[in-house]
Amino acid sequence: MATRQGRRNTAKRNYAAETEYVHGSTVRELAPAVRPSGVPSRRIQEQPARRRKHRLVHMNLGSLVFLTAALLFVGFTLISYLQLQIAITNSTKRISTLESQYVDLKLANDEKYNTINSSVDLESIKQIAIGELGMTYASGDQVVFVEGHKDDYVRQISDIPQ
Numbered sequence: 001m002a003t004r005q006g007r008r009n010t011a012k013r014n015y016a017a018e019t020e021y022v023h024g025s026t027v028r029e030l031a032p033a034v035r036p037s038g039v040p041s042r043r044i045q046e047q048p049a050r051r052r053k054h055r056l057v058h059m060n061l062g063s064l065v066f067l068t069a070a071l072l073f074v075g076f077t078l079i080s081y082l083q084l085q086i087a088i089t090n091s092t093k094r095i096s097t098l099e100s101q102y103v104d105l106k107l108a109n110d111e112k113y114n115t116i117n118s119s120v121d122l123e124s125i126k127q128i129a130i131g132e133l134g135m136t137y138a139s140g141d142q143v144v145f146v147e148g149h150k151d152d153y154v155r156q157i158s159d160i161p162q
Contacts, residue, residue, distance in 0.1 A: 129135045146154050 144160050148154050
């Protein structure tokens with residue numbers, strides 16, 4: 001029983017010696033552990049070049065086929081994506097040029113329309129219609145009112161009943 005207690009005390013002392021509690025916000029630097037010259041370090045020693053080369057070259061056929069197929073799929077997808085981006089860019093440019101042409105044509109059309117409207121003299125047309133062509137205004141009994149919708153129009157197919 002004494003040996004057990006002795007082991008416990010030793011274990012406690014070793015644990016206390018191995019771990020330190022740090023007070024404050026900075027950590028004290030501990031002295032690096034000194035290794036005996038005969039004990040190899042735990043670092044992985046460099047492998048000879050031949051072993052590394054063998055490890056790099058070793059790949060089974062299934063993995064190679066899968067990686068090749070994945071690479072081809074990614075390449076095809078990338079090329080398709082780039083082609084779509086180029087098509088979208090070209091379409092956007094084409095739309096903007098067509099819109100600018102539309103605006104130019106609309107302005108020219110409005111300008112021509114205003115020019116035509118301002119050149120027409122309605123009084124002279126009225127004088128020619130009444131004087132030379134013998135037209136007259138409609139009298140009250142010549143006007144016939146037909147019921148219809150506001151948005152609709154009326155077309156005469158046959159004589160209007162009296």
